Amino acid sequence: xxxxxxxxxxxxxxxxxxxxxxxxxxxxxxxxxxxxxxxxxxxxxxxxxxxxxxxxxxxxxxxxxxxxxxxxxxxxxxxxxxxxxxxxxxxxxxxxxxxxxxxxxxxxxxxxxxxxxxxxxxxxxxxxxxxxxxxxxxxxxxxxxxxxxxxxxxxxxxxxxxxxxxxxxxxxxxxxxxxxxxxxxxxxxxxxxxxxxxxxxxxxxxxxxxxxxxxxxxxxx
Amino acid sequence: xxxxxxxxxxxxxxxxxxxxxxxxxxxxxxxxxxxxxxxxxxxxxxxxxxxxxxxxxxxxxxxxxxxxxxxxxxxxxxxxxxxxxxxxxxxxxxxxxxxxxxxxxxxxxxxxxxxxxxxxxxxxxxxxxxxxxxxxxxxxxxxxxxxxxxxxxxxxxxxxxxxxxxxxxxxxxxxxxxxxxxxxxxxxxxxxxxxxxxxxxxxxxxxxxxxxxxxxxxxxxxxxxxxxxxxxxxxxxxxxxxxxxxxxxxxxxxxxxxxxxxxxxxxxxxxxxxxxxxxxxxxxxxxxxxxxxxxxxxxxxxxxxxxxxxxxxxxxxxxxxxxxxxxxxxxxxxxxxxxxxxxxxxxxxxxxxxxxxxxxxxxxxxxxxxxxxxxxxxxxxxxxxxxxxxxxxxxxxxxxxxxxxxxxxxxxxxxxxxxxxxxxxxxxxxxxxxxxxxxxxxxxxxxxxxxxxxxxxxxxxxxxxxxxx
Ligand SMILES: [Zn+2]
Numbered sequence: 001x002x003x004x005x006x007x008x009x010x011x012x013x014x015x016x017x018x019x020x021x022x023x024x025x026x027x028x029x030x031x032x033x034x035x036x037x038x039x040x041x042x043x044x045x046x047x048x049x050x051x052x053x054x055x056x057x058x059x060x061x062x063x064x065x066x067x068x069x070x071x072x073x074x075x076x077x078x079x080x081x082x083x084x085x086x087x088x089x090x091x092x093x094x095x096x097x098x099x100x101x102x103x104x105x106x107x108x109x110x111x112x113x114x115x116x117x118x119x120x121x122x123x124x125x126x127x128x129x130x131x132x133x134x135x136x137x138x139x140x141x142x143x144x145x146x147x148x149x150x151x152x153x154x155x156x157x158x159x160x161x162x163x164x165x166x167x168x169x170x171x172x173x174x175x176x177x178x179x180x181x182x183x184x185x186x187x188x189x190x191x192x193x194x195x196x197x198x199x200x201x202x203x204x205x206x207x208x209x210x211x212x213x214x215x216x217x218x219x220x221x
Numbered sequence: 222x223x224x225x226x227x228x229x230x231x232x233x234x235x236x237x238x239x240x241x242x243x244x245x246x247x248x249x250x251x252x253x254x255x256x257x258x259x260x261x262x263x264x265x266x267x268x269x270x271x272x273x274x275x276x277x278x279x280x281x282x283x284x285x286x287x288x289x290x291x292x293x294x295x296x297x298x299x300x301x302x303x304x305x306x307x308x309x310x311x312x313x314x315x316x317x318x319x320x321x322x323x324x325x326x327x328x329x330x331x332x333x334x335x336x337x338x339x340x341x342x343x344x345x346x347x348x349x350x351x352x353x354x355x356x357x358x359x360x361x362x363x364x365x366x367x368x369x370x371x372x373x374x375x376x377x378x379x380x381x382x383x384x385x386x387x388x389x390x391x392x393x394x395x396x397x398x399x400x401x402x403x404x405x406x407x408x409x410x411x412x413x414x415x416x417x418x419x420x421x422x423x424x425x426x427x428x429x430x431x432x433x434x435x436x437x438x439x440x441x442x443x444x445x446x447x448x449x450x451x452x453x454x455x456x457x458x459x460x461x462x463x464x465x466x467x468x469x470x471x472x473x474x475x476x477x478x479x480x481x482x483x484x485x486x487x488x489x490x491x492x493x494x495x496x497x498x499x500x501x502x503x504x505x506x507x508x509x510x511x512x513x514x515x516x517x518x519x520x521x522x523x524x525x526x527x528x529x530x531x532x533x534x535x536x537x538x539x540x541x542x543x544x545x546x547x548x549x550x551x552x553x554x555x556x557x558x559x560x561x562x563x564x565x566x567x568x569x570x571x572x573x574x575x576x577x578x579x580x581x582x583x584x585x586x587x588x589x590x591x592x593x594x595x596x597x598x599x600x601x602x603x604x605x606x607x608x609x610x611x612x613x614x615x616x617x618x619x620x621x622x623x624x625x626x627x628x629x630x631x632x633x634x635x636x637x638x639x640x641x642x643x644x645x646x647x648x649x650x651x652x653x654x655x656x657x658x659x660x661x662x663x664x665x666x667x668x669x670x671x672x673x674x675x676x677x678x679x680x681x682x683x684x685x686x687x688x689x690x
Contacts, residue, residue, distance in 0.1 A: 007660060008667035010674040019460060019677035020660040036254075036329055036461070037678035040306050042454045101315045158225075217227055217292075218285035 001029045012036065061086070090116070102149045103160035107167055110142045114170075128184050131177040136188035139171040140195055161207055162214050164199065171196030230282070230289040231404030232573045233524040234337040238282075238289060239591035241312070242632070244455035244652045247336040248308040249629035249637075251348045252329050253622050255355075259325040263362060265300045267354035268323050272298055275347050277401035277522050280338060281317045287584055289337075293398045298323060303331060306456035307678065308630040308650075311335040323351070329626075330355070336524070341609050341627065342512045343522040349614060356618040405513075405521030406574045442504045442534065445603050447492065447634050449653025452680045457630050458651045460659050461676045466611075466645040468671045478547040481509065481608045482554065484638060484647065486546040489533055491661040492603065499535050505603045506532040509554070516563055527566045529557040530601075605635040612641045634658055654680060 002011045002025035004018040011018065011025055013035025018025055094108045114135045121130035146167055150160045174189035183189055203211065230238075237247040272278060278298075280291040296319050303326035311320055312335050320335040321344075332351065334344045400408075452458055473483035485507055493499045510526045519525055531553045533546050556562060573579065579587065609627050619642075627639040628648035637648045649659050667673055 007664050008673075009663060010672075012674060012676040015677070019675065020656050020663055022656075034327055036327060036676050037307070037459065038303055038326055039679050040304065040456070042681075104315070217290065220229060220285060220288060220290070 001031065001033050002026060003028045086116070101159065101163075102155060103146055103163035103167075106142050106146045106149070107163045107170075110138055110167060110170055113138050128182055131174070131189075132183040132185050133188055135177070136174045136192035139167070139174065139192045140188075143167050143171055143195055143199060157207060157210050158214050161203070161210050162218070165203060165211060168196045168199040168203070171199070226293040226398045226402075227283075227290050228399060228402040229404075230291055230337065231406065231523060232579070233404070233406070233570065235289065235587065236591050236595060237336040238312075239588045240595040240632075243310075244451065244457075244630070245632040246308055246310040246630040248311050248333050249336060249341060249344070249627070250308050250331050250333045251341070251344060251639075252331045252626040252628075253348070253352055254624045254626075255328050255330065256621060256623070258328050259330055260359070261300050261302075261325060263358045264323070264325055264330065264355055267351055267358050268298055268300055271347065271351045271354045274350065275401070275522075276398040277339065278319070278321055278347060279398065280320055280402060282312055282320060282335075282337065283317075284314070284584065287580065287582070287587075289584065291338075291402050293402075294319070300325065302326065303329075306454075307331075307459055307628060308333060308457050312337070321347075336629075339522055340510075340512075340524045340526050341607065342514060343525070345609065345612070346522060349612070352622055353615060353618050356621045359621075401522060403521070403523070404574060405519055405523045405525035406571055408521045408523075409517055409519050410571060442532075443502070444506045444532075444601050445492070445496070445499050445503045446600070447496075447603060447653075447658065449634075449651070449655045451652055452654055455652070456678070456680060457628075458653060458656075458680050459628060459678045460649045460656070460663075461626060461628075462647040462649070462663065462666075463624065463674045463676070464645050464647075464666075464671050466640050466643050469645055469666075472669055472671070476544055476547045478551055480638070481606070482547055482550050484608075484636070485509065485531065485606050486533075486543055486550055487665055488604065488606065488636065488662055489546055490543060491658055491665055493535060493541075494665075495657045495661045501537050502535065504532050504534040506530060506601055508602055508605045510607050511558065513563075513567070517567070527563070527570070529554060599632060602633065604633055605631075606638070607635070608638040610639070612639065614641070636662075 002015060003009070004011060004021065004023060004025055006021050006023050007018055009018075009020070010028070012033045014032065015025060015035075017023060090112050094105050094112065114130075117130040117134040117138070121127065121134075143164075146160070146164055149155075150164075171192045174183075174192045177183050178186055178189050178193075241247045276293070279293050279296075281294040281296065283290055283292050294317060296317070298319055298321070301322060301324045303324045305324075311322065311333065312318070320338040322333045324331045324333065330352065332344060332348045334347075339347075469483075470480060473480050476483055476486070478486065489505045489507070492505055499505065508528045508530055510528045513519070513525045513527055514521070531550045533549055535541060582590075607627070607629065609625075612625050614622060622641070624644040624646060625639045625641045626646045626648060627637040628650050629635070629637060631650040631652050634649070634651040634653065636650065639646055649662065651659075663673060663675065
């Protein structure tokens, strides 16, 4: 047991200085009294590092954009690069933020990547590559990926069923592209619609009860 | 497939989710010291058994579109060695995990609980029964070792068993998940729709009353905020004070005050002494939670407390001493604990719980609103204190458990008080590195002749490497 003459307190543990006033402690008995608070090593703060890295890259992108716009007067090449960087970070951030729920992160990915490709297509002067190829392909592969992922990682039905449903519904959106004739080749859109419909029917047959119960739970007012 | 029970998270608990941050995890810790070093195997057995009797603790927290909800899970709690800073995060978004943990170190057992699950009083029930179970198992273990020769010890154990049995059933109405997880307000009001409507009307009136009341005392007050340097990895800085109850109680009675009021007043004085700016007309405001089960007949294990707001303003012209502060705080507390005032608060809670408008707001929006409310609440507070009072254990285990400790994660400096037999423990928690305020508070107490033993956790790299200056 040690004692602080300044604070007039006994101190448990192997402190050499008073935890309160940082003055050296006096030893009053040879029998050491253990500290009930174990020494716990400092934790490396992953989240903080990620946050810093993210802000640095966003700052870098915006600075280079400004330089390019005001000093070089060309944006064409930079557009592609910055879209590339933005989509990469988007993917990373979604996966990190939603890593505990694979199905949810895939739905987030479908939506953000599709919107990004449409916007990119638009900025580049609309050649309809996004609606013809990108969006339907993203939907098809995302559905397949989700189906494989939930089986590989053993996710419970109730945890992914609504997201699978969401992904399947999004996969029907290329029908709109077909209707307004926003495509140069109808095949990818039809593939996406076909696969989504199959998924929806399978869900309806096998998991109707789960879907309804999950909906009730999550939408409860 | 087994269908999982689920229940919407009550309004009282939502604020904890909205205000949770990396350093303010909204986790609190109850600890107890036993005679000997903890046997993790016995503790695990005790936990398994106790866990069965408390369906609420089977919950995991999940997010819906409009609400968070508690869902019954198949997860089993695992006893762990104390290897994380006190009150470390328990709930992570999108991860299914139990909202409590049981850890041990040396001769201490700790129960850590996420505040959205239960409050201190509710968690104490679980903890007491866990300790009873542990002591019983230990006795069984010892008697098995001695080959059950002594009939006397056997009788003692038998007696202990019935005692524990009664203890378990003290909290009736918590046998099924749906009932245990139900909001305390709903339980109290019977959860009928008419009760809701009725309560809503009352709530509206109460709020109107509260508004005018607030307008009346609209004197612009400058509430003092304690500032400091955050610990490196956001861990809570703990200094635990151990002392005897009697001398402190005597000091409190000399000031004609309760323990809660007296310690709060001492802390206010310590703040004023360490921060001289407070002297020119600054207000020191403190929130003190009150257990509503004492006032309304409720056995709910969910959050069921209300907070009282006490404050003291240092006027440069007036003379201040401990007695004056005690008197002021006492009057404020009495006023806020009057039946009228309590009813107003309760009706407000009921009104929130049954409010049809808050129900249809999307959950992220709701979280945002609560975050803003919480921000302004924090701005109006200097520190917080919480007193769980004196723990009464069933006789069979009373001697086996020595001392209790109580602490919480902290967004600002605060302290938690709990006592058992003649042991009083005060845990000073803060997110900051500095100890000036702690030092002042402790020195004020020792100067009054109270012998104190302290324990503290190490919070920075230097201390951890043992390279103190
Ligand atoms: Zn000292």
